[in-house]
Amino acid sequence: MLVFPNAKLNLGLYVTGQRPDGFRNLESVFLPLPWTDALEALPAPETTLTLTGLPIPGDPTTNLCLRAYELLKVDFDLPPTQLDLHKVVPIGAGLGGGSADAAFALRALNDLFSLQLSTETLVGYARRLGSDCAFFIENKPVFAHEKGDVFQPIDLNLTGTPCVVVYPNLHISTAEAYARVVPATPRHDLREALSQPMETWRHTISNDFEDALTPVYPVLGSIKQQLYDAGATYASLSGSGSAVYGLFAGREEAPLLTWPTEYTTWHGRL
Numbered sequence: 635m636l637v638f639p640n641a642k643l644n645l646g647l648y649v650t651g652q653r654p655d656g657f658r659n660l661e662s663v664f665l666p667l668p669w670t671d672a673l674e675a676l677p678a679p680e681t682t683l684t685l686t687g688l689p690i691p692g693d694p695t696t697n698l699c700l701r702a703y704e705l706l707k708v709d710f711d712l713p714p715t716q717l718d719l720h721k722v723v724p725i726g727a728g729l730g731g732g733s734a735d736a737a738f739a740l741r742a743l744n745d746l747f748s749l750q751l752s753t754e755t756l757v758g759y760a761r762r763l764g765s766d767c768a769f770f771i772e773n774k775p776v777f778a779h780e781k782g783d784v785f786q787p788i789d790l791n792l793t794g795t796p797c798v799v800v801y802p803n804l805h806i807s808t809a810e811a812y813a814r815v816v817p818a819t820p821r822h823d824l825r826e827a828l829s830q831p832m833e834t835w836r837h838t839i840s841n842d843f844e845d846a847l848t849p850v851y852p853v854l855g856s857i858k859q860q861l862y863d864a865g866a867t868y869a870s871l872s873g874s875g876s877a878v879y880g881l882f883a884g885r886e887e888a889p890l891l892t893w894p895t896e897y898t899t900w901h902g903r904l
């Protein structure tokens with residue numbers, strides 16, 4: 635079973651309050667981004683994980699693909715499985731790549747071993763692996779709130795919009811990013827702001843992590859400015875960074891821009 639776990643973008647992100655469980659409540663819109671890893675799951679004599687592509691920091695035995703397998707194995711008599719992950723999406727970028735791998739591993743194992751788990755049940759397992767993991771089960775634009783793991787459908791179709799994503803090779807841990815933000819009530823209603831033309835979004839939609847992290851990592855501000863200088867209709871940090879994206883509405887294609895060689899970029903359509 636071969637699957638292609640895709641990244642996500644956050645359109646607006648507001649950290650609205652501290653929770654009793656130590657996490658924060660947030661409000662954001664999550665969008666699938668077709669920048670993908672590749673993950674294969676096959677029955678095998680023993681359970682293994684091979685990793686190719688970008689190096690993943692941390693102990694491979696804690697890789698989210700294996701954690702997804704082990705989580706299902708607690709409840710189901712899963713045969714040993716060979717997992718092969720080719721990592722393409724930058725790590726610690728605010729693109730949710732690790733969470734996507736975990737969610738797609740759950741989905742692939744469900745299909746491979748005919749577990750017949752419902753979407754709702756898969757979402758329950760995904761939530762236990764990471765706050766934004768559940769998004770990748772249905773993998774469609776949603777308004778996310780609470781820990782970022784409770785979703786409401788949103789009437790927003792950006793399919794085909796030209797987009798550039800720029801990762802300046804700066805790993806920002808999600809925990810560090812949250813620690814830098816003081817929770818507050820959003821200045822604008824995100825869903826109302828998104829219902830207005832994209833040209834208005836730069837004045838009405840923001841990301842609290844961007845505001846907190848840009849003074850510490852000025853490169854984030856300069857990438858955003860370059861995207862606007864190149865004609866972006868809307869540009870923002872994604873999630874807790876450090877990837878910055880630009881949307882180019884009404885254009886045939888996103889512009890080809892030149893970035894320092896140590897940056898990783900994605901260029902395409904949503």
Ligand SMILES: C[C@@](CO)(OP(=O)(O)O)[C@H](O)COP(=O)(O)OP(=O)(O)OC[C@H]1O[C@@H](n2ccc(N)nc2=O)[C@H](O)[C@@H]1O
Pocket residue numbers: 644656657658659660662727728729730733763764765766767780781782808809812872873874875
């Ligand atoms: C910020 C967001 C926005 O989409 O994405 P990324 O930038 O990481 O992609 C998410 O909230 C990230 O979700 P995820 O990456 O799954 O986080 P988790 O593994 O659950 O948590 C990592 C750490 O972030 C903090 N955390 C996370 C989620 C949340 N609602 N409140 C928190 O305070 C906690 O300190 C936690 O220990």
Ligand SMILES: Nc1ncnc2c1ncn2[C@@H]1O[C@H](COP(=O)(O)OP(=O)(O)O)[C@@H](O)[C@H]1O
Pocket residue numbers: 690691692696697698699719721724725726727728729730731732733734735736808873874875
């Ligand atoms: N399959 C995986 N891919 C990426 N990161 C993983 C994976 N498994 C575990 N991790 C750990 O998860 C952390 C966050 O990864 P990632 O989801 O890419 O971050 P972000 O959500 O900020 O984009 C990394 O520091 C990494 O050590």
